[in-house]
Amino acid sequence: MFAWTCATVGYFDPALLDCIAARALGSLAHFNAQDLGNLMYAYAQLDHPHGQLVREVTERFVSDEAMLRDDDACVSIAWANLAIGQYPLPLLEHLMEPNRVRCVIETGDQNSLNFLLRLQVLLAAEQPHLDLSLPHGSAVFARALLLSRWSHPRSKLLTSITNALSKITGSDSNFTLEALTTSLHFIDIEIMLDDRGNPIPVPNHWRSWADLQSLIDSPLLCPRLQDLLRNQVSRREVTEPDQSFSLASDWAKLVGGSLEGVARRVAVEVDGPWHYAANCTHTLGKTLLKHRILRCLGWTVISIPYFEWQELKSKQAQVEFLRTKLFTTCH
Template sequence: LACHLATLNNALVGVPTARDVLIEVIDVIEAVSKGLSPSPLNPLNMATTLHRISKNMEKVYMFKSDRLGFVRQRDMAVLVSLAMGSLPHCSAQGISNIAWALSKIGGETIYWSEMDRIAEVSMTRMSEFNTQNVANLAGAFASMQHDAPGLFIKLAKRESCMASYFRPQELAQLLWLFSVLYHSADPLLDSLDSIYNNWINKNAKHMDSNANAMDCTTEGGESGQNQFELNSEAKIPQMELNDPFENQYENDIVETVEDLEFDDYYEIVESNSALQVSTGPLFNDFTRDQLEVVAWSYTINQCLKLEYPHLGLSVGTEFENRVAEACKTKKFNKKTTSLLQKEVGRLLVSTGFDWEQEYSVDGYTLDVVIHHKKVGLEIDGPSHFSRNTGSPLGPTMLKHRYLASAGWHVVSLSWQE
């Protein structure tokens, strides 16, 4: 038993289910309470335990209701309490793993005080975080819609120092955090701007030097041609299918379209294979994630056309037409009407106006409108706000801003009111 406990971390990695992981560590906790020494319940094992539980939940696509039922167990409460107690002694990797695990286990529903504590500890250890740690921490707070302004200021500064080392997916997670919770990421964006300009200048020099080499070659010029082809292949690393569209959507939200070298970057996005969705099948066989990418691309395109027409960056009509057709299908365009929305709709009848519900405007849906007056009422539920501060989320702000730009007078009625 002592040998097994000494290698608890390795043992946890091989446990197949979330419940088995919990049973394994609870046995150890009970042994420690009976006098086992030295205790194997160190910060590394606490972080590993929560991380393996969340990983195993993800592996079997556990439903949210089942996850919440799992969390309500006394043993799980004991484990989380011990993990939070060990938090100040965890490595940066351990802190980010615990944050990531809690976001996957509890979603946006629970662990409010725990995330506040993680933010507090993270701010004191920010210099130790690497790119992966920062990205996982940011992803956790964004997915839980948990606001932590002080942490995000320090995250933006830390990210700006490491901007050239981020992988595309990590960068997408970071921009997602700042756009979802509607915070400025100016230090990071400034660093990315600088890196991109340096990349452009460096490749321009390569092309100039290769052009000169071609002029100086002997008859036939094979050497210069080969050098030019080799250097011309230098490019920004390829992103995953959703990364370019996700980044652009986030830039739209935080209104940095004109601050970045946006037009150059958008040309890269246009040439990316992700945009070839416009020439592929008509979205009928797309997964939910792929449909989300299409929705992002459509929103980006509409914002560029309406708010930034002078940039001339919107894609062609073929893509717009294909997305418009897809939006008409039941799979793509699922409308839901909340009980609160129905109740408000019934009350509005007494005003004497001709109210219309679920009215579509350029891919967005207004809850209730007076069409001929371009007046809309948005009933914003809990998912439109940060769960702990009640401030509007980025996508909600973007929707209101876009509709206002389109000439609509939108009145927001929050669920708190």
């Protein structure tokens, strides 16, 4: 499908997307579940809201039990709805049905696991009145965490911004790089500020695979899931014995940490070319969704677009640009 191809290569053309939507609306009866999912993925990823198309696709999809068995399509259609601020209850109830969630955990469908975690964040922050909760939540979290990839090569852009930030905050101990959130996103740079806007030294919360044992031993997990997760931890301890990861501040309550004295938590997102359309500087949907979830979790999000940073011709200009971004947004 052409819309899916555009989204895959990051080509953004609003007029073309409107034309595709107009044609699709007249022929949705001929689309299968994968077609509908791919279509919605395109509009969500390219961040081109089309309310009528999303509503009609959703109605067609949820009315067909056979289509609802396509998990990838479910996630894409739900994402397209979230992108336009819609929470279609029948689709969300299906996504969070206990037996389906258990199946997703056991099969290790990481796309669905991550989406469920992030959907839970959005529901709690934006739709608290909806009577929806994620079943087997601790198992979803543990399984998704163990499936995550931790190798993130540090870009030259991030290094350059980090150097400038060190001059502003006075020390690189006043921020954390590549901090893992409870929504299983990585924040490029996390800064914590006191009520005067001064950086607070960040506790160095590093964790290894062995530290996940408390999650696995939770009485909320059935023995079968506990065995599955223990085996996965054991494999990663063998294959990645030195692997550790830095935890973001939203883990504080889970790991016995404290946010005392913290007035504001700032997430600096270093948005390189892959966060934007290939043919323009239009921000892509996955990046916007991440920023939205981080805000729901309590962060002030500051985006540093690569094309703005590249325009800065001196280190002093970089420092002033970052200082303005940081203190204008946070006050």
